[in-house]
Amino acid sequence: MTAIGRDRPGIVAGISGALLELEGNLEDSQMSILGGHFAVTLIVSVPASVDRERLQGRLDVVGTQLGLEAVAVNAIEDLGARAPRPSHVITVYGADHPGIVHAVASALADREINITGLETRLAGAQDSRIYVMTMEVSLADVGEDEVRAALAEVAGEAGVEVSVRPLEAEAL
Numbered sequence: 001m002t003a004i005g006r007d008r009p010g011i012v013a014g015i016s017g018a019l020l021e022l023e024g025n026l027e028d029s030q031m032s033i034l035g036g037h038f039a040v041t042l043i044v045s046v047p048a049s050v051d052r053e054r055l056q057g058r059l060d061v062v063g064t065q066l067g068l069e070a071v072a073v074n075a076i077e078d079l080g081a082r083a084p085r086p087s088h089v090i091t092v093y094g095a096d097h098p099g100i101v102h103a104v105a106s107a108l109a110d111r112e113i114n115i116t117g118l119e120t121r122l123a124g125a126q127d128s129r130i131y132v133m134t135m136e137v138s139l140a141d142v143g144e145d146e147v148r149a150a151l152a153e154v155a156g157e158a159g160v161e162v163s164v165r166p167l168e169a170e171a172l
Helices: 011-021 052-066 100-110 144-158
Strands: 002-006 025-034 037-045 068-072 088-095 114-123 130-138 160-166
Touching (some): 100 130, 100 144
Antiparallel strands (some): 002 037, 088 160, 114 130
8 A cells, every 4th residue: 555645643553553453464654754744655464355456445435534645456466485685785866957867767777686675865055955765675696896886987977976885774
């Protein structure tokens, strides 16, 4: 399920409470505040007796009570396996302009590197905004030196600073 709306206290409690009422289990989640809006994606399981329409109906009620702008429930395939574990962190800093995410993501995709987490934000004064991006990635069989070289090229073209460092096991 996904939900988005103006941020306010109680959204997580409301959504998780509705799931609990239906004997649902929240298996995986990602939540963030984006530009003052609450955004969440949840992987949930519910008993076979709770169909998608019943789950959507209950969450629509909660969404209305909380002033959420959108709540969507979609069935997804159980993949059985978990996502690849991140092995490295990539950070990008530079003057804000379109195309930074695309340039870095394309360089990674060309090497079949999986992005397992991505966060971006604008920092600094209004007249000199700095774009900050942090990615967790799974290098798998790609060498760290190859990734550094590819991202150095991207950094030069995009006018940003890029760093790559191993993700400490304790941070996982």
